Amino acid sequence: MHNATNPYSPGAGRSPFELAGRTALTNDFDLLISRAAAGRTDRGIVLHGLHGVGKTVLLNDFRRRAENAGFLVVSLEGRDADGGPKAVRAKLARGLLQAGRKANSRGNTPALAGALGTIASFASGLQVSGIDVGVGERHGRGDSGAFAVDLEETVEDTAVALAERGSALIFVVDELQNLDAGLLAALLGAQHQAGQRDWPFYLVAAGLPNLPAALTASQRYAEGLFTYRSVGAxxxxxxxxxxxxxxxxxxxxxxxxxxxxxxxxxxxxxxxxxxxxxxxxxxxxxxxxxxxxxxxxxxxxxxxxxxGFFPLRWRRATKAEREFLRLMAIDGPGGSSTATLAARAGKKMTSMTMTRGSLIRKGIIYAPELGQVSFTVPGMADYVRRVTA
Ligand SMILES: Nc1ncnc2c1ncn2[C@@H]1O[C@H](COP(=O)(O)OP(=O)(O)O)[C@@H](O)[C@H]1O
Ligand SMILES: [Mg+2]
Structure with a gap:
């Protein structure tokens, strides 16, 4: 049949015709929205699963739902395509400025004017300019120069102003595992404060299957901050x-x-x-x-x-990394123990640590538990066997 009428949507982040089988998850999010609108605070949401299961399209769906409810939404990705930690922070500031302008156009209040000033200070501290929120920088809020403090003040002022009108502030973060430790800690800190002090602020994020464990390892209180939902086949x-x-x-x-x-x-x-x-x-x-x-x-x-799907990862691997992946593929889709891999390679385990680390940073493998590694992509073991045969 004709290409032009093809209703399917293969490709990262491409919205499908319908989100099959995800009603429980969208209900979770609708519940968060209605609770927030009624002034009751709730946990954020963390989706975790392999590449290609539909986390990004779910986040996009959540974003639309939140926007339809009149919430302010700022979207972020763990790793900016063309920059490091600085670029991600700048994107956060730009997102806040844009969201602030939108809120302002729906009617100003003294609290909102104050919040916009804090956002302006926060953005200016990150050298982000060019988006005018119509309010000057607010001295003494969001401008200490300590990023976590400034973010928290910005979130507080914004969320408290939004609460007055039954609205909320939502940060949607894809590939959360790729955020640098400083930004992650600041976001978790803000979510923690929001829960303690009843600010309508929610972090809604997605990442790899080990994300819940990684978050808990980074902040012991992270376990209680989120509703964790696994997204699978x-x-x-x-x-x-x-x-x-x-x-x-x-x-x-x-x-x-x-x-x-x-x-x-x-x-x-x-x-x-x-x-x-x-x-x-x-x-x-x-x-x-x-x-x-x-x-x-x-x-x-x-x-x-x-x-497409498989070589996107394979091509990014160096020669040594490919050899590591080949050794992993022998174990199939269930994952490998690093001790077994070392024995198979005839090397010391420590000599493989660097390769393991760089494969994790590239998002090709992850550590489901201590001493274990798994592919982040379903079907990758078979693919590696096909290309190395
Ligand atoms: N619930 C779903 N029903 C049908 N197709 C889906 C669903 N979720 C995702 N897809 C499709 O799967 C692919 C991967 O989705 P994506 O959100 O990029 O996954 P992830 O972010 O987990 O890697 C896309 O082609 C998308 O259209
Ligand atoms: Mg994705």
Missing amino acids: LDREDSASALVAPALEQGVSYDPEALDLLLNAAGGYPYFLQEYGSAAWESAPEKRITADDARIAVEIGRAQLDQ
Whole structure:
């Protein structure tokens, strides 16, 4: 069928036709919104899971819900594409300025005018300018030069001003594990204070499966700050719906055998469902997707993944890192013990620490527990075996 009508959306952060199987999570977030609007504070939310399960599109959906509720939302990504910690802080300041302008256009109050001044001071301290909030810098708030203090004051003034009108301040942070330690500590500190002092401020974040453990390790009180939700593969019914619903809307149906073939290939992973659905759409000549079409689609879909989703990580690995990944792939998708890897390589464990560290920083592997490593990408073990065979 025609490319132009293809309703599937393979690609990082691309919104799917519908968020199949995520109602429980969107309900969690709607509850946070209604509690916040009613002036009751709540925990933030942390989503954790592998790459390609749909965390980013969930955060985008949360952001839209919060904006529809009239909340102020500032979005951040753990690692800025073209800069280090400074760029991420600058983005936070710009987001606050923009959000502040929006709030101002909905009507000013003395508290909001004060908050805008604090935001202006905070931004100016980070050398961010060019977005006029219509209020001058406020001396003595958000301008101490100590980042964590300034952030906390900015969050306090903004959230308290928003509370007056049943609104709230939300920071949406994707790939939270990539934030530098200073910014992370400041954000956790602000969330902690918000909970203690009833400011409507919420950190809503996503990251890799070990994010809850990493947060607790960085601040012992982090456990109580968030509702932690694991985001994983979809069950059979929701996976089927992710394939069938977008097609049905255009009068296109799947033969049962075709659906089975595609569902088996995708293993419930949203990214794979989109890739295989997209390939099925392009392979089928008629408005009925047959088993033959599906067989071709599985081939094409896998080839697409082998050209995009997997090599995106593989290409970033150095020669030594690739060897490390090859040794891991032997253990399959369940992960490896670092002791086993060292034995396999015939090396001392300490000599592999650097490679392990750089693979973690590149987001290709993570440490689910002490002495263990796993791929951050579903299906990566098989891919590594294919490319190194
Ligand atoms: N609930 C869902 N139903 C159907 N497709 C989804 C769902 N969640 C995500 N997707 C698709 O999966 C892919 C990966 O989503 P993304 O949010 O980038 O994942 P992550 O951030 O976890 O790596 C995208 O192609 C997206 O359209
Ligand atoms: Mg993502």
